[in-house]
Each structure stands twice: as structure tokens, then as C-alpha cells.
Amino acid sequence: MLAAWVAVDGPEVLGHVVLARPGEALASVVGLPARRLVSVARLFVSAAARRRGTAAKLLERAVDEAAAHGLRPVLEVEAGATAAIKLYERAGWRCIGTSAADWTAADGRIAQVRSYVGPS
Numbered sequence: 860m861l862a863a864w865v866a867v868d869g870p871e872v873l874g875h876v877v878l879a880r881p882g883e884a885l886a887s888v889v890g891l892p893a894r895r896l897v898s899v900a901r902l903f904v905s906a907a908a909r910r911r912g913t914a915a916k917l918l919e920r921a922v923d924e925a926a927a928h929g930l931r932p933v934l935e936v937e938a939g940a941t942a943a944i945k946l947y948e949r950a951g952w953r954c955i956g957t958s959a960a961d962w963t964a965a966d967g968r969i970a971q972v973r974s975y976v977g978p979s
């Protein structure tokens with residue numbers, strides 16, 4: 860982990876996001892050296908706080924931090940995570956490929972993950 864933020868409303872934690880070093884597999888899909896990338900990960904907003912723009916703000920903060928360090932933000936998202944996919948695509952992220960993950964989804968099948976590059 861390189862950086863992390865939480866969104867709060869008074870004493871209540873609404874959500875969080877981290878920036879982390881990307882793995883070589885994601886860097887290879889993107890086609891850039893891992894040292895020029897940073898991975899947006901662990902984006903989560905509590906169920907009671909959703910659809911209020913919290914994730915969009917957390918994502919924007921992470922993307923701004925990446926830009927401040929001259930790094931291109933990237934991420935992976937499970938192909939069934941439709942809310943997250945809508946969020947990323949609305950924020951200008953571009954899907955660059957889909958691949959099989961090395962973990963299983965809740966239904967027991969090998970998860971498919973979509974790889975995204977953030978806005979430059």
C-alpha cells in the first residue's frame with residue numbers, strides 16, 4: 860500500500876480506497892512498466908451510504924494523487940461488479956481487457972476480471 864483514504868461523516872466511516880503497487884500481470888496487460896503505474900484498490904462504500912457520490916470522490920482523490928506523482932492509475936474489477944464498472948466508466952476509465960482471475964467468485968466459478976486504465 861502506498862496511500863489510503865477514508866470518507867467520514869462525523870464519527871461514521873462511509874468508505875475507503877487505497878493506492879497500491881500493481882502486479883506484473885496487470886502492468887503487462889496495460890503494456891507499461893509497473894514503476895509507471897499505480898493501482899486503485901479496495902474501493903468500498905458502506906451499503907447505507909451508497910449513491911451519494913462518496914465513491915466518486917474517493918476515486919477522484921486517488922486519481923489526483925496518482926497524477927501528482929506522474930503515475931498512470933490502473934485497476935482490476937470483477938466482471939460482475941456492475942455498480943463499480945458503471946462508476947469507473949462514468950469517471951472516464953477505459954477497459955483494456957478481460958482475463959481469468961486466480962480466485963473464485965461467490966458462485967464458485969473462476970472470477971473474470973476487467974482491467975482498466977484511468978483518465979490521464
Ligand SMILES: CC(C)(COP(=O)(O)OP(=O)(O)OC[C@H]1O[C@@H](n2cnc3c(N)ncnc32)[C@H](O)[C@@H]1OP(=O)(O)O)[C@@H](O)C(=O)NCCC(=O)NCCS
Pocket residue numbers: 901902903904905908909910911912913914915916935936937940941942943945946947949
Ligand atoms: C461500487 C461502489 C464503491 C459505489 O459507491 P457509491 O458511493 O455508491 O458510488 P457513487 O455514489 O459515487 O456513484 C457514482 C456513479 O457511479 C455509478 N453507480 C454507482 N453505484 C451504482 C449502481 N448500484 N448501479 C448503477 N450505477 C451505479 C452511477 O453512475 C453513479 O452516479 P449517479 O448516482 O449520479 O447515477 C459501492 O457500490 C460498493 O462499495 N460496492 C461494493 C464494493 C465494490 O464493488 N467495490 C469495487 C471493487 S473494484
